[in-house]
Amino acid sequence: MGFLKRRQRVILRTDIVGSTDKAVDLGDLEWRELLETHHAILRKHLQDLKGREIRPTGDGFVFEFRTLEDAQRCAQLMEEDVVRLGIKIRTSIERPAP
Secondary structure, rough: OOOOOOOOOOEEEEEOOHHHHHHHHHHHHHHHHHHHHHHHHHHHHHHHOOOOOEEEEEEEEEEEEEOOHHHHHHHHHHHHHHHHHHHOOOEEEEOOOO
């Protein structure tokens, strides 16, 4: 079934708050550069906490973790780290039904 059995995994979803307005304000080139940096930051924390990327969602991601604590810590680190880019991210954590 991949990374974890469905009942054991924890899902973390992210997206950039106000991404449409930010993209318009920045223009295509700067927006793409910001997204690349954003993606690199999130993927670094994902790797550090041994999560797995399920899929990108444009300006966010769906990630999978082994524990709720890892997902919560990752979300916290991501939220704190992207502030330096002048953006905020929204995160949600869920444990899918078995």
